[in-house]
Amino acid sequence: MKKLNTLLASLLLSASACAEIAVIVNPGNSADISADDVKKIYLGKISSFSDGKDALPLTLKEGNALRGDFNQRALGKDDVRYVAYWSKMLFTGAGVPPKEMDSEQAIVELVATNPNTIGFVDSTNVSPNVKVVTSF
16 A cells, blocks of 8 residues: 555656646737747846847746746756856846746736736646747
8 A cells, every 4th residue: 555655646746747837928929939038038138029028037936846847847957056047147237037926826817917928837727818838
């Protein structure tokens, strides 16, 4: 029984680690946004979409598992390196980190009402009020 519980727990954990992460924008955003653009936006290397409008990236609070997965898959950084990166950027005045949100629902709601925002959520939490531009 103990082995079965361990097996089930590891299957559940690996399933969440393999969940698809959807990058979302407001449906009114007509910019072309590639996976590379997402990386550049979230690392502060570019601050606008391809149509010239400001890009306001949203992320989840530090310690959130989905944020860790996104940082690893989309940015190539674990959460520790991501925080260190933004600490350096802030200290040198080279950029402002993405706005931290409390939940995926909060990201969806803000993206649905603000055409300049970009966020990420588990693909199961995408609503009809937002548009998926890429997935990781």
